[in-house]
Structure formats: structure tokens, C-alpha cells
Amino acid sequence: MKLGGFLLLLSGWGIVLAALELLHGGAVAPFILAGFATEWVGLAVVARTHSGRSEDNH
């Protein structure tokens, strides 16, 4: 789960880099925003996996 979250973070960045390299004109901005959104999903997953661990460590 944690690994999946970090992979989503990297994938989001990959989408942004790919959009910058491969696309032109107006198509770039939506893909940058899509990459940004993917990263937020990844961040939420990573945070959630760590949040469960904190409750165990009291």
C-alpha cells in the first residue's frame, strides 16, 4: 500500500515530465494538472498507511 502510494507520486511526476517533453500547445496544461492530481492521490495513500502505524505506536 505504502509502495503503491509512492509509485503514484512518481507516476504523477512522470505524467508531468512526459507532457512537457511530448506534447505541445494547449494539451500540456491538462496533463500537468492530471499529474498533479495523481500525486495528491499518492500522497493521501502514503499518509493513510502511516496514519494506521501511529495508532499502534502509543
Place this chain on the structure above:
Amino acid sequence: MGDSALSFVLCLFFILLIPFSMAGVALINAGLGRSRSAAHALTASLCVVASAGLIYYVCGFRLQGYPQQLGHFGGIEQQVTRWPGLFLQGVDYGVPLLAALLGIFSVGLCSIIPLGAASDRFRLSASCLSTVLLAAVTYPLFARWALNGFLAHLAAKPAIGRSYLDDGGSGTIQAVGGLTALALAWLLGPRRGKYSSGGVPAAIPAHNGVFVLFGSFLAWVGWTGLNAAGAMLSNAVAPERSLLVVMNTSLAAMAGGLAAAAVTRIRFRRPDASLIANGWMAGLVSSSAGCASLKPATAILTGFVAGALLVICVEWFEVGIKVDDPCGSISVHAVAGLWGVVAVGVFTSGAQLMAQIVGVTTLLGFVLPLTYTLNWTLARVVAYRVSSDGERQGLDLYELGADAYPDFVVHADEFTPR
């Protein structure tokens, strides 16, 4: 004195103010931690600054390189003929050395930031080794991209048209340090006794509010130097324009402090001293990226949003996602830093906003996984967290063998197992 010499002296003066920001952050971290770990907090700050500075001198600046705009410093083109080598080889005296000195001080400040989130449980030796990774890999790599890499060259992409802008280091210094703080808080886990079995957080109050508030004033002085020197060296800002940088930095801090005061007054019915200090710091942090390009009114708005956001984020991290960040370092440096980067785009143009978002995606999508992986790997080799005995005893006695306040019995039950 010519324009170039004036720029040089002024920039050197601003750089020499930066250690005040380190002193400020270190005092805030010490004050917000427990009394039994106060000396350890300040000792760790000194040790990580030393580790960061030395490793950056050895190989960090080699990886980072010069800013793209250094060639127009002071209105006169500077001759930077060679890429810097290891041990600053090939770095000429004058402006190139000034850039290296700014880098050493900046990485020093960046290295103190994670200590706040790892407070009261992070071993001294582990903090120094973790800093080596930060100063040798994470910080210089992102700084390279931001100052002279793909982020700095985004203007060449017709679809973007503007370069990533981060004059004082909201992203390069603050967000990198703040995201490392988040990675460390996740890896270390919460302090012993912070959360009940039901996940309810216990309040562990700051041990010295005076340190915290005085630290904010010190940081203000340091930040004006940091932002002004960064703007002059990385964005070729003219000496007279550095006044605008100082103005924007100060106004953003003031707005951040007052926003935190207002939000805590509404939220908790009375203003909270440590959150006001952190709101002030969030204002400073958010001001850095656009310190030379924002108008004073928009700098105030940037600081105000940062201060308000800080109060919400501190509570959300502690209660919502159970991240134990004793000094609020993640909210102050990562959240406010990222907001500062985005704010430059929000208050200038849509194209600039897109360039800033590319910078934020690099921080979240590359820097956070990188710093987490590096620290996770190091934690397999070196013990990061002190034993529960050490945590109970306090890091001063456990690691340093001497208390910060030997003449006072601050808590009689400190050595009694709970």
C-alpha cells in the same frame, strides 16, 4: 564604488545575515520541544549545520552548479568558465564564490528544518548522517533543476513560456527541508505517549515560549538576508530592488503572524503564542519564492494565507493523519513553502502558475519519494530512534550526559518510569 562592487558588498552583507535565520529556527525547535531535550536540540542544530556545510563544500555544490542568472550579477557579465568541481575546485573568488557561500548557508538552514519534526526522539549521530544525504543529494539536485536545470529552462517550452521562479528558496530550501521533515516524522513514528490506544493525541506543550517568540524575531532578520541574497544571485535583482525584497519579506511575516493570531482566536477562543510564532514563520517561508516579483499587497496576501493555513495544517497533521510534528516544521516549511511557490503564479500570470505547478509536482513527486527512500535505507543501517528509556530520560542526559537546566528540577517525575 561601481555598481558591480556595490552589488557584491551588499550581497555579502545579506548572506552574512542568513545565520540569524538558522539561529531562529534552532531556538524555535528547542523551545517547542521538551525541557529535558533542549540542549540536545540546539547541539543537533549545530552538528547538522556543520555536516551539511562540509558535505556541500565537498560535493554538494559540484552537483548543484551555478545559477543560470549569475552571469548578469550587478549589471556586469561575470565570467563563469568552468563547472565547479569537488571541494569547490574551479570556483573563482568573487561572485562565483559568493554563490557557493550562499549555497552553504542555505543548505545549513535546510538541514535544521527536519529536526523540528523529529524532535525528542532522533539520535544525534543519525541526524548528522541523514543530513549528509540531504546536503549531498536531495538539496543540490533540486537546486540544480530550479536554478539551472529543466525548471529554470521551462521558458523555452512554448506551452509554458515562463521559468520556475523561486528567488529566496520557498521550494529549494523550505519545501525540501519540510518534505524531509515529513519523511522523518513518518519513519520515526510519534513520540512515546503522544497518542492513546484509541489514536487520541495528547498535548505536549512547548517548554519555553520565550525561545520560540525570540526565535521568530531572529529568523525575521535572517530571512531578509536570505531572500535578498537569493534574489540578487539567482535572479540578477538590482541592489535598489532588494529594498522591495526586504519590504515583501517583512510584510508577509507580519500578515502571517496576525492571521495565525486571528484564526487561533476564533478556533480556540484565545490567541496561541506558539502558533502565532509559527504563523510568523509561515509568512516568512511563503514570502521567499516571490520576494522580488510580488507587489507588497500580494506579499501580504501570501503571508496571510500561509498563516491561516498553518493553524489548520498543524491540527490536521496531529489529529487528522496522526503525524507527530512537535515543532510544526512540516506545516511551516513544507506547506507554507509549497504555497509560496504556487502564490507566485497565482498573483502574477496563468503561464507562471503552470511553471510553478511543475516545480511543486517535482517536489512532491520526486523529492519526497527520494528523501523518504534515502532515509528509509539509512535507517536499516543506523538506529534512527532513541530507546524508550532514552526518550523517558530525555535526550540531554541520555545522549549528551548533561541537562540543559541542571540547577532546576523541572519535572520531578522525569526519571520515573510511566
